[in-house]
Amino acid sequence: MPDAMPPRAVPAPNLDFRDFVRPGDFVVLGQSCAEPVTLTQRLLADRADLGGITCFIGIPAGETVKPEHADHIRFVSYCGTGSNRALAAAGALEVYPGHYSTLPEFVSRADVVLVQCAPPDARGCYSLGLADDYLTAAIDSARVVVAEVNDQVPVTPGARHLTDRDIDIVIRTSRPVAESPAAPPTPETTAIGAFVASIVPDGATLQFGIGSVPEAVLGALGVRNDLGIHSGILTDAAVELIDKGVVTNVRKTTDRGVSVAAVLIGTRRLFEHVHRNPAVSLRPITYTHDPERLAAQHRFVAINSAVEVDLTGQVNAEVAGGRYVGAVGGGGEFLRAAARSNGGLPIIALPSTAGSRSRIVDRLSGPVSIARSDAGIVVTEFGIADLRGLPLTERRERMLAIAHPDQRDVLRAMASNW
Known part of the structure; x- marks a missing residue:
């Protein structure tokens, strides 16, 4: 079997989602601390030119996605926690009311997946690092996998490791991972x-x-x-x-x-x-x-x-x-x-x-x-x-x-x- 072609490396400022996202696509994003924030921000900036897409979002760690972004994107989530509450209150969030165990099947319809990974090791393996959960199912079915390779992501044992065969486009970043501190006790x-x-x-x-x-x-x-x-x-x-x-x-x-x-x-x-x-x-x-x-x-x-x-x-x-x-x-x-x-x-x-x-x-x-x-x-x-x-x-x-x-x-x- 011939060696896999390396994914296309794109400088973050030059990433244009119009190059690979089609009208009507179902886009899945990593959730919480695993959110590829640079990719999410770029996707939202390009939203008016994408012809209407659906984004599946999980638990937010920050407030990257806001109600005003629903002008050109249909947002779907299994939860209304964190900043998703503002989306729900604005009527800008559709809820998937299924058991968590059914999420892999739900996201297996993904056309595009945005993930955050650690840099590749000596074997060329990129650790997902912060979340596997439903991402494996989405990655295995998607037409396009875009990876934000962040050198501040931990390499976590057991996590799905991607190779060049799994990734279509790479951007490289070095930014603190989104954090989600616990609320103080009462x-x-x-x-x-x-x-x-x-x-x-x-x-x-x-x-x-x-x-x-x-x-x-x-x-x-x-x-x-x-x-x-x-x-x-x-x-x-x-x-x-x-x-x-x-x-x-x-x-x-x-x-x-x-x-x-x-x-x-x-x-x-x-x-x-x-x-x-x-x-x-x-x-x-x-x-x-x-x-x-x-x-x-x-x-x-x-x-x-x-x-x-x-x-x-x-x-x-x-x-x-x-x-x-x-x-x-x-x-x-x-x-x-x-x-x-x-x-x-x-x-x-x-x-x-x-x-x-x-x-x-x-x-x-x-x-x-x-x-x-x-x-x-x-x-x-x-x-x-x-x-x-x-x-x-x-x-x-x-x-x-x-x-x-x-x-x-x-x-x-x-x-x-x-």
Whole structure:
């Protein structure tokens, strides 16, 4: 087989998307800290000349994409987090309401993929470095792959490595990777973290979502021993547990000794930790969200948050105040896996209120992201409600007990019979 032709190298200022993007194309971008910011900015600058395209965007780390960019681009995302909220509020974001595990199939229709990579090693391999998740599926199906090769991207073990055969166009940059620092804890999230930590056993394998509540939970787990990580994301708070020796991964059923995630969301501390670290593995969604692999983990503990939970255990993780702010994500999939795992814990944790509004409700104000048939353990700053194996009347009593005290009488009076 002849050697692959090297990708076309283009100086960043000379990149013209009109050379390879066709009207109607579906363009997929790396998400969060893996966003190829230089490429995104250039694409947005060229948008009026591209004949109308659709862009799939994930969790934003910054505010590169703004509502005004929707004049010539149709934006689609699985989430309304971060600056995507402004897009949604402006009616400029279409939502894909599928489970996270279905994203590889959804993005496999990609025509063009924009990724950020580390420089090639001696074998000519470019590490995706900051995210594999759904990018592998998009890369394998796209007509054109454009890589921003940034010498500040870490080389992460397990991450998809591209070669010249995979890349059509390269631009080279040297810029700090987009960071996504965690929000500071509040008294409420600190209390929630302590409650959740009190039921997490030594040797558990953790999955955790994005946001202040899962971060607070990780921050409270410093007294545990031999925890493992198999999660959609890896964060600074997880690195803190690794550095303290709390996370060792020695009791995991699979990938023993290794923390597994699909995307890195954090700061330079995280990026430096994963660089050439054999105790970390960045994998695609088909691996991180595989239901059999998850359920097989000993003591698999899923920790996710929500917008609101009703008195029967139904979860709305997507819409608040009529606006799309969250995602279906992988919460339901992880909860089901934790319920099947030997010693597993399916946990939804959230503050009891948002301002004066109760987040423990009689009826959801948004969609049912997770059915009550998948309900497990719900935690607020007022305690723990284990709903597993309970009929509706007993579920209501346990949920009322963890609602804000000022809301309990109103909720009890409103409580439905179903």
